[in-house]
Amino acid sequence: xxxxxxxxxxxxxxxxxxxxxxxxxxxxxxxxxxxxxxxxxxxxxxxxxxxxxxxxxxxxxxxxxxxxxxxxxxxxxxxxxxxxxxxxxxxxxxxxxxxxxxxxxxxxxxxxxxxxxxxxxxxxxxxxxxxxxxxxxxxxxxxxxxxxxxxxxxxxxxxxxxxxxxxxxxxxxxxxxxxxxxxxxxxxxxxxxxxxxxxxxxxxxxxxxxxxxxxxxxxxxxxxxxxxxxxxxxxxxxxxxxxxxxxxxxxxxxxxxxxxxxxxxxxxxxxxxxxxxxxxxxxxxxxxxxxxxxxxxxxxxxxxxxxxxxxxxxxxxxxxxxxxxxxxxxxxxxxxxxxxxxxxxxxxxxxxxxxxxxxxxxxxxxxxxxxxxxxxxxxxxxxxxxxxxxxxxxxxxxxxxxxxxxxxxxxxxxxxxxxxxxxxxxxxxxxxxxxxxxxxxxxxxxxxxxxxxxxxxxxxxxxxxxxxxxxxxxxxxxxxxxxxxxxxxxxxxxxxxxxxx
Amino acid sequence: xxxxxxxxxxxxxxxxxxxxxxxxxxxxxxxxxxxxxxxxxxxxxxxxxxxxxxxxxxxxxxxxxxxxxxxxxxxxxxxxxxxxxxxxxxxxxxxxxxxxxxxxxxxxxxxxxxxxxxxxxxxxxxxxxxxxxxxxxxxxxxxxxxxxxxxxxxxxxxxxxxxxxxxxxxxxxxxxxxxxxxxxxxxxxxxxxxxxxxxxxxxxxxxxxxxxxxxxxxxxxxxxxxxxxxxxxxxxxxxxxxxxxxxxxxxxxxxxxxxxxxxxxxxxxxxxxxxxxxxxxxxxxxxxxxxxxxxxxxxxxxxxxxxxxxxxxxxxxxxxxxxxxxxxxxxxxxxxxxxxxxxxxxxxxxxxxxxxxxxxxxxxxxxxxxxxxxxxxxxxxxxxxxxxxxxxxxxxxxxxxxxxxxxxxxxxxxxxxxxxxxxxxxxxxxxxxxxxxxxxxxxxxxxxxxxxxxxxxxxxxxxx
Numbered sequence: 001x002x003x004x005x006x007x008x009x010x011x012x013x014x015x016x017x018x019x020x021x022x023x024x025x026x027x028x029x030x031x032x033x034x035x036x037x038x039x040x041x042x043x044x045x046x047x048x049x050x051x052x053x054x055x056x057x058x059x060x061x062x063x064x065x066x067x068x069x070x071x072x073x074x075x076x077x078x079x080x081x082x083x084x085x086x087x088x089x090x091x092x093x094x095x096x097x098x099x100x101x102x103x104x105x106x107x108x109x110x111x112x113x114x115x116x117x118x119x120x121x122x123x124x125x126x127x128x129x130x131x132x133x134x135x136x137x138x139x140x141x142x143x144x145x146x147x148x149x150x151x152x153x154x155x156x157x158x159x160x161x162x163x164x165x166x167x168x169x170x171x172x173x174x175x176x177x178x179x180x181x182x183x184x185x186x187x188x189x190x191x192x193x194x195x196x197x198x199x200x201x202x203x204x205x206x207x208x209x210x211x212x213x214x215x216x217x218x219x220x221x222x223x224x225x226x227x228x229x230x231x232x233x234x235x236x237x238x239x240x241x242x243x244x245x246x247x248x249x250x251x252x253x254x255x256x257x258x259x260x261x262x263x264x265x266x267x268x269x270x271x272x273x274x275x276x277x278x279x280x281x282x283x284x285x286x287x288x289x290x291x292x293x294x295x296x297x298x299x300x301x302x303x304x305x306x307x308x309x310x311x312x313x314x315x316x317x318x319x320x321x322x323x324x325x326x327x328x329x330x331x332x333x334x335x336x337x338x339x340x341x342x343x344x345x346x347x348x349x350x351x352x353x354x355x356x357x358x359x360x361x362x363x364x365x366x367x368x369x370x371x372x373x374x375x376x377x378x379x380x381x382x383x384x385x386x387x388x389x390x391x392x393x394x395x396x397x398x399x400x401x402x403x404x405x406x407x408x409x410x411x412x413x414x415x416x417x418x419x420x421x422x423x424x425x426x427x428x429x430x431x432x433x434x435x436x437x438x439x440x441x442x443x444x445x446x447x448x449x450x451x452x453x454x455x456x457x458x459x460x461x462x463x464x465x466x467x468x469x470x471x472x473x474x475x476x477x478x479x480x481x482x483x484x485x486x487x488x489x490x491x492x493x494x495x496x497x498x499x500x501x
Numbered sequence: 502x503x504x505x506x507x508x509x510x511x512x513x514x515x516x517x518x519x520x521x522x523x524x525x526x527x528x529x530x531x532x533x534x535x536x537x538x539x540x541x542x543x544x545x546x547x548x549x550x551x552x553x554x555x556x557x558x559x560x561x562x563x564x565x566x567x568x569x570x571x572x573x574x575x576x577x578x579x580x581x582x583x584x585x586x587x588x589x590x591x592x593x594x595x596x597x598x599x600x601x602x603x604x605x606x607x608x609x610x611x612x613x614x615x616x617x618x619x620x621x622x623x624x625x626x627x628x629x630x631x632x633x634x635x636x637x638x639x640x641x642x643x644x645x646x647x648x649x650x651x652x653x654x655x656x657x658x659x660x661x662x663x664x665x666x667x668x669x670x671x672x673x674x675x676x677x678x679x680x681x682x683x684x685x686x687x688x689x690x691x692x693x694x695x696x697x698x699x700x701x702x703x704x705x706x707x708x709x710x711x712x713x714x715x716x717x718x719x720x721x722x723x724x725x726x727x728x729x730x731x732x733x734x735x736x737x738x739x740x741x742x743x744x745x746x747x748x749x750x751x752x753x754x755x756x757x758x759x760x761x762x763x764x765x766x767x768x769x770x771x772x773x774x775x776x777x778x779x780x781x782x783x784x785x786x787x788x789x790x791x792x793x794x795x796x797x798x799x800x801x802x803x804x805x806x807x808x809x810x811x812x813x814x815x816x817x818x819x820x821x822x823x824x825x826x827x828x829x830x831x832x833x834x835x836x837x838x839x840x841x842x843x844x845x846x847x848x849x850x851x852x853x854x855x856x857x858x859x860x861x862x863x864x865x866x867x868x869x870x871x872x873x874x875x876x877x878x879x880x881x882x883x884x885x886x887x888x889x890x891x892x893x894x895x896x897x898x899x900x901x902x903x904x905x906x907x908x909x910x911x912x913x914x915x916x917x918x919x920x921x922x923x924x925x926x927x928x929x930x931x932x933x934x935x936x937x938x939x940x941x942x943x944x945x946x947x948x949x950x951x952x953x954x955x956x957x958x959x960x961x962x963x964x965x
Contacts, residue, residue, distance in 0.1 A: 064812035070827045075801060079833075206821065207837075322964060347835075388963030390891065390913035390937035471826065473748075478731065485731065497777070 071202050072471025077435025077500075079206070079394040080344050081199070081466070082351045084337075084379060086371075087180060088223050088358030091135075091405040091420050092428035093449050094368050097167055098139040098148040101447040102407065105132045110408045114450050121174055123361060123410060124421040130408035132448070133418035136365055145439030152372040155380035161439040162383055162392070163430045164499060168443025168452040171403050171424045171459050176224040176359070179402035179424065184230045186463055186488045193234030193479075195463065196350035198488045199470060200240040201233075202477050206347035209305035211243040211298065213350040214343055218374075219247050219331030223356035231352060235481040238291040239298070242352065245339070247331025251310045255302055263303070270300055309342055322385060324377040334378035341385055344395055358401055361410050362419040383432055392433040396469055400429030407448040426452050429462070435469045437501045457496055464493035468500070505572035513570030520563040520635065524628055526556030527595060531621045538618075549617075550602050557595035564592050574709065575686075575693045576638050584634035591627040598624060641688050665783055666770035670761045671701070674782055678750045679704070682739055701765045716763040719755040728754070749781045802884045802908070804860045806830045811856060818853055825862055831884075832857065835865035838892075847871060851878045858882045867913070868892040873899035880905045889913040891937065897922035908932050915939040915963070921947045927958065939963030 093099065110130040119125070137150040140157070147160040156163075173179035178188035185192040193201070196213035205212045215231045231242025245251040257263040274293055281289040312330070315338065320327050326334035333355050340351040355375060360367040379399060386392040404427025405420035412418075426445045432438065444454040457465075467474040467488065474493055478485040505513075530552035537546045567588060571581055598620040600606045608616065636645065662668050679698050686693040696708030707713045707723075714722035727738040728746050739745060746754075756778045761767045769782065807830050812822055819840045823833040834854065841847045847870055854861065861882045871893040879888065880902050888909060890899075896918040903909070903926070910932050914923075920942030927936055938960055948960050 064809065064816040064822050066809065067824065067827060072826055075826055206823070384964045387961060388915065388937070388939040390889065390911070390915060390935075390961070393911060393935065475729075476731075 065204070067204065069202055069477070071477065073473040073476060074471050076469065076471030077394070078396040078469040079434070080347065080349055080351075080391075081396040081398065081434075081470075082340050082344060082382070083195075083353070084375075084382075084397070084399045085183075085352060085354045086358050086375070086399065086401040087226060087354050087356045088176070088360075089179075089401045089403045089405055089422055089427070090358040090371070091360060091364060091368055092167070092426070093405065093407060093420070094135045094137050094364065095150050095152060095372075096148065096165060096428040096430075097426075097445055097449045098150075099134065099407070099445075099447055099449050100139075102132055102134045106134055107131045107413055110448065110450075114446065114448050116451075118425070119174070121422050124406070124408075127410070130406075131413045132407055133364075133409035133413050133420070136416055143439060145441070147439070147441055152369055153376045155377045159380050159383045159432075162387065163432045163440075164436040164438060165428060165430045165441040166443055166457050166462075166499070167426075167428045167441060167445060168454065168456045169400070169404070169427045169429050169459070169462065170452060170456050171427075173403070174422050174424045176402060176422075179422075180224070180226075180230060183400075183402045183459055185232075185234065186460065186490055190227075190229050191234055192486065193236040193240070193488075194229075194231050194242065195466065195488060196231055196242050196352060197233040197236050197240040198467075198477065199350055199472075201236045201479070202472055203349065203470065206349060208298075209301045210309065210343070210346055210348050211302075212348065213240065213242040213352070214348050215242045215244045215352045215354065216336040216339060217244065217246075218333045218336060218353070218355045221356040223359055226354050226356065230354075235486070236479060237287055239294045242350070245306075245310070247335070252302060252306055255299060255306060257303075266300060266303075270296055305346075309346055310339065312338070319385070323381040326374070327378065327381075333375050334381075337378040337382045341382060341391075344386070344391060345389070360405065360420055364405075364418050364420050365416065386433065394434045396434045396436070396466070397432040398429065398466075399431075401427070403427055404449070407450055423450070426450060431499070435501055436499050440499070442496070442499055455498070458492070460489045460493035461496050463489050465496045465499060468495040505569070505574075509569050510573050513566055513568075513573065516563060516566040516570045517639070519559065519566055523556045523560035523563055523591075523595065524632065526552050526559060527621075527624050527628060530556060530598075531625050534618060534621050550599060553595060553599035553602055557592065557599050560588075560592040560595050564588055574695060575691065577690045577692055577697075580634065580638055580642070580690045584631060584638055587627060587631045587634060591624065591631050594620065594624050594627060637690055639691065641685065642690050662786070665779060665786070667768055668782070668786060669766060669768050670757050670772070671765040671767075673786060674753050675757045677785070678746065678753060682744060682746055682750070685743075686739075705763075714758050714763050717759060719758040722758050725751070725755055725758065749784075752778065753781060753785070801826065801829060801831060802859070802862075804830050804884065807832075807857050807860055815853060815857070818850060820854070830860050831862045832860050833863040833865075834861050835889075836869055838868035839870075841869040841871070843870065847875045848878065851875055854878070855881055859884055861885055863887040865889040866893065871895060873902065876900075876902040879903065882906070884908055886932075887911045890917060892916040894918065896920075897926070900926045904929055906930060911935045911937075913937040914941060917941055919943065924948075933958050936960045 108131065110132055115130070124130070135150065137152055139148050139150050141147065142149055142157040143159075143161040145161050147163070147165060149157040149160060171179055171182060173182050173188050181190055182188045184194045186195075194213075196215075200212035213231065217226060228242075228244065231244070233239075233241035243252060246253065250256060257266075273296065277289055277293050281293075312335075319338070323334045323338050326332040327338045329335055330339075333353070336353050340353060343351050355371075357371055358368070383392065383397060386395055386397070403422055403424045406423045408421075409418035410421040426449055442455055443452060443457060445451065446453050464474040467477065474487060474489045474495070478487045480486075530549055533545050533549045533552060536542070537549065567585070571585065597606070598617070601608070601616050601620060633645070659672060662673075668674070684698050685691075687696045687698040689697065689699055692708075694708040694710070696713065697703040705712065710723070713724040719725045724738075727736055728751055730737040732741075732745060737745075756774070757763060760772045760774065769779070774782075815834075816822060819836060821835045821837065825831045825833055834857075836850075841850055851866075851871075854864075855878065858881045862884055864879070864882065864885055864887070866879070867889045868891070871890060873895055876890075876895070876899045879885070883905065885906050886908050888903075888906070888911070891913045892915070894917070895914070897920060899917075900914075900919060900923040903912075907930070909930050911934060912927075912930075915937045916939070918941065919938065921944075923943075924947065927933060934957070936958060939962055943960070943962060945962055948962070
C-alpha cells in the first residue's frame with residue numbers, strides 16, 4: 001500500500017479492487033501535475049478554473065438551476081425554433097423575388113454593370129455569355145400583405161400574412177460546403193459550433209428527456225452531401241451537439257436494447273458506471289468525462305421518450321391531410337415536419353430539418369417544381385398547425401438555403417428551360433412566428449435579383465437577430481477556446497431590429 | 502507619464518489597508534493617556550509608549566505605501582500634496598510623542614505644558630486632517646457632505662424642457678451617464694489614468710494615453726472601445742465592482758460622438774437622430790415621445806427576489822421554472838403534461854405557486870386536469886402575461902375566474918370546453934391580444950362577437 005491510495009479510496013468494494021492496482025509511481029505521475037495545476041488554477045481564480053465547463057447538473061430532473069452564463073440577457077420572444085433548411089440553394093427568382101422587368105430581356109447578355117466582374121463558380125465562369133433567363137413561373141400577390149409568390153408554392157401563398165420575407169440575404173461563400181457551413185456555424189471552415197449547439201449551451205434544456213437539438217433529414221434525397229458537423233458542437237461540450245433522428249424502426253441509432261437483453265438492470269449498470277467515471281473525473285478533471293456521463297443518462301431516458309414522441313398513431317387523419325399524403329410515409333419532408341411539430345410540443349428547443357436537392361444547375365424549372373411539390377404543403381401545414389395550437393407565438397420558423405441562384409442561365413437557355421448557377425450576393429429567406437413581423441417583406445434586390453439595393457442582411461446579421469429573439473446578446477455569449485473567446489457571429493453581426501415585431 | 506512598475510502599485514494598494522493601523526494605535530494611546538489621568542493604573546500607563554511606537558512605525562509604513570500608491574498618477578496633484586505632507590507630519594509627530602513619553606527627549610520649555618497630552622491631542626487632530634484629505638482623494642471632495650442636511654446648493658438643476666428636440670445632447674443625455682458611471686474615479690480630485698471628466702475641457706483633453714473620443718467616429722474612440730470589451734477584460738470600463746453601462750447608455754454615447762461630433766452645445770434637433778435614440782432619450786428625460794414607432798421593449802414588472810431554496814422546492818414538486826431575464830426574478834413556469842393525474846390533487850399542487858404569485862409572467866398548465874375551480878388560484882398571479890390552459894376540462898365558468906388578470910396578453914384555451922359565453926368575459930381583460938380557441942365550442946359564426954372590446958383581440962380558431 002502506498003499513501004496515494006487514501007485520496008482515491010472509494011467505499012464501494014469493487015472499486016476498491018480497481019484502486020489497488022494503482023501503484024505509487026502511477027499515482028504520482030498521473031495526479032501530482034494535474035491536480036497540482038488544477039489546485040493552483042483555482043487558487044488564482046476559483047470560479048474561472050472551471051469556466052468552460054458546462055453545467056453537468058443541468059440535465060438532472062426536478063431541480064432549479066440558475067443559468068450560470070447569465071442568460072437570457074433580455075426578455076426572449078422565442079422559446080423554440082424550427083429551421084427548415086433547403087440544401088442546395090433554392091432559386092429566389094423562381095419562388096419569391098418577382099422580377100417582371102427582365103421579361104423583355106430574355107436571352108440578352110447580363111450587363112457587366114450588374115455583375116461587376118464578380119468571380120463565378122468554375123461551372124459557369126467559362127461561358128461565353130450570360131443569357132438572362134427570366135423565370136417562366138407565374139407570380140401573383142397574396143394575402144393582406146400583398147406578398148409575391150410564384151405558382152410553385154400554392155400552399156405557402158395562403159399563409160403569407162404570417163411570414164416575414166427577407167429578400168436581401170447575403171453570404172460570403174459561393175460553393176455549397178463552405179456556404180452551408182457558414183450558414184450553420186458562422187464560419188466557412190469546419191470546427192465551429194452550430195447554431196443549435198450555441199443555443200443549447202447558452203440556454204440549456206427544457207425537456208431533460210429529449211435532446212435540446214434534434215436534426216431530421218428527408219430520406220431518399222440526393223444532392224449536396226450533409227455532414228454531421230453541420231449540427232456539431234465544435235469546441236462546445238459534447239452534450240450540445242444535435243442528435244439526428246432517422247426514419248424507420250430506430251429513430252435514434254443504438255438506443256434500443258440488444259437482442260436477448262431485457263434492460264431490467266440498466267439503471268443499476270449506469271449507476272455503477274457513473275461511480276467509475278466519477279473516480280476517473282476526479283483524477284483527470286476532463287470535462288469530456290462528464291459529457292459522456294450526461295449522454296449515457298440522456299440515452300437511458302430516451303429509451304422511453306423517443307418511442308413515445310415518434311409514435312404517429314395518435315395523430316388524427318385531418319392532421320395527416322393537412323401536411324399532405326407524404327406525411328404518412330416516415331422520413332419524407334412532410335413526415336419530418338409533422339414529427340418536428342411533435343418534438344417542439346415536447347419543448348425540444350431546436351429542431352432542424354434538412355431537405356436536399358435544390359441545386360438546379362440544369363433543368364431548373366422542372367427540378368424546382370418537383371422540390372416544391374415535396375415541401376410546399378408541409379411548410380404551410382406546419383405554420384397553420386403551430387398557429388392553431390398557440391405555439392407560433394413562441395416558436396421561430398425559418399426557411400432558407402445556403403445561397404441563391406443566378407439570373408443568367410447556366411448552360412443552354414430555351415423558351416421553357418434554363419439552369420441557374422450559385423449566387424451568394426442576393427437570396428431570399430423567410431421567418432415566421434416568435435417575435436418577427438408577420439406579413440412583412442424586408443430588403444430589395446435590383447431588377448436582376450443580382451445585387452441588394454436596399455437593407456442588406458448578411459448571414460452574421462441573421463445569426464445576431466436569431467440570438468436576439470432568444471434573449472441573447474450575440475456579442476456576450478462567448479466560449480473561450482485555444483486562448484481566445486469565440487462567438488457565433490465572430491466579430492460581426494447586427495440585430496436587424498426592423499424585422500422584430 | 503511613466504507608469505510605475507506593477508509591483509510598486511501592488512504594494513501601494515495596501516496603503517488604504519495599513520493606514521488604519523496608526524489611526525487605531527494613536528487613538529488608543531490618546532485614550533490611555535486620558536484614562537491614566539483619572540485612574541492611576543500602572544499597567545495602563547505602561548502601555549502608552551508601546552501604543553505610540555506601534556502607531557509611529559505603522560504610520561511610517563503607511564507613508565511609504567502611500568507614496569508608492571501615489572506613483573500611479575491617478576490622483577490630483579494639489580490634493581495629493583496636502584495629504585502627503587500632513588501624513589508625514591503626523592508620522593514625525595508620532596515618533597516625537599513616543600520619544601518624549603519615553604523621556605528620550607526633554608524640552609524644558611515645554612515641561613509645564615503637559616507635553617504628552619498636548620502632543621497626543623495634536624496627533625488626533627492631524628490624523629483627522631490627513632484622513633479627511635485621503636478620503637477626498639479616494640471618494641471625491643464632495644463625498645462627505647453631499648447628503649448633509651445643510652448642503653443643498655451643489656446639485657445642478659437642468660431646466661425641464663417642453664420637447665425632446667430642444668435638449669442639448671451633452672448636458673441632458675451624456676453628462677448624467679458620465680456622472681453616474683464614470684466620475685467617481687475621474688473627477689477633480691481623483692483622476693484615474695490621468696483622466697478627469699467633470700468639465701467639458703478636461704473631458705475633451707482625455708487621459709494620459711490621449712483623447713478618449715474622436716469626434717464623428719465612435720469606432721476610433723477609446724471611450725466606446727472600453728465599454729464594449731468583455732466584462733472580464735482588464736481594460737473594461739467601469740472596472741470590476743462598479744456598475745457597467747447599459748446598452749441604452751452606450752448607444753447614447755455613441756450617438757453623441759458619431760452624430761453630434763462630440764459637441765458640448767448641440768441640441769437633438771440639430772443632428773440626425775434615429776427613432777431609437779429619440780425613444781431612449783425620451784425615456785431618460787422622462788419626456789413623452791410622440792410619433793415614431795415604439796421600441797420593442799416590453800415593460801417588465803418589478804418583483805421580489807425568490808430564494809433558490811423555494812425555487813428548488815417548486816421544482817421538486819414538478820414545476821419547470823425558467824428565469825425570463827437573468828436576475829429579474831420573473832419566471833416562465835410550466836407543469837409537464839399529466840403531472841396532475843386527478844383533479845383532487847390539482848389544488849394542492851397549484852397552491853404552492855401562490856408563494857411566487859407576483860413573479861410568474863408565463864404559465865403553462867396544459868393537459869393537466871385543471872378544472873374551473875382551480876383557476877381561482879391562477880387568478881392570483883397578477884403579473885401573468887401568457888397563460889396556457891389547453892387540453893384541460895375548463896368551461897366558461899372557469900374563464901369568469903380569470904378576471905383579475907389585467908396583464909394577460911395571450912391565453913391558450915384550445916381543446917377546452919369554452920364557448921360563446923366566454924367571450925363577454927374575455928373582452929373584460931384589458932391587455933388581452935390573442936385567444937387560442939381551436940377545438941372548442943366556439944364557432945366561426947360566434948366571431949365577431951359585436952363587442953367592440955373584442956375587435957382588438959385576435960381569436961385563433963384553427964384551420965379545421
